[in-house]
Amino acid sequence: MPMPDTQVEKVFRTFIQDGHLTRFPAKRARRRILLEHIASSFEPGRRFPEKEVDVVLRAWCAGSETDHVTLRRYLIDEELLSRSDGEYWRTGGWVDLAPSV
Incomplete structure (x- = not known):
C-alpha cells in the first residue's frame, strides 16, 4: 500500500537535498521510502554491471x-535490487506505469 504523499514528501525534504542523501533514517519505514525512491534510478528489466x-x-x-x-547492501536486503555474477537488476519498488506525455 503506497504511503500518503505528505509522509513521502516529508521524508524527501528531511533526507534528500539537491538530489543527494543528507543522511540515512534510523527508522525502517522512512528508510524504505528512500530506498524505493533510489531504486527508481534503475530501469526495470535491465541488468547493470x-x-x-x-x-x-x-x-x-x-x-x-x-x-x-552500505546503500547497495540496503537495496539488496530490502529486495529492491538483486545480484548475481557481478550484475544487478531491479526487483522491487514502485514502477510508474502511466504513459509519459
Whole structure:
C-alpha cells in the first residue's frame, strides 16, 4: 500500500537535498521510502554491471554520512535490487506505469 504523499514528501525534504542523501533514517519505514525512491534510478528489466550501480549510488551518497556500499547492501536486503555474477537488476519498488506525455 503506497504511503500518503505528505509522509513521502516529508521524508524527501528531511533526507534528500539537491538530489543527494543528507543522511540515512534510523527508522525502517522512512528508510524504505528512500530506498524505493533510489531504486527508481534503475530501469526495470535491465541488468547493470556493478561499476554502473556504484556510479549511481555514489552520486546519491555525495556529501552524505552513508557510503555507496552500505546503500547497495540496503537495496539488496530490502529486495529492491538483486545480484548475481557481478550484475544487478531491479526487483522491487514502485514502477510508474502511466504513459509519459
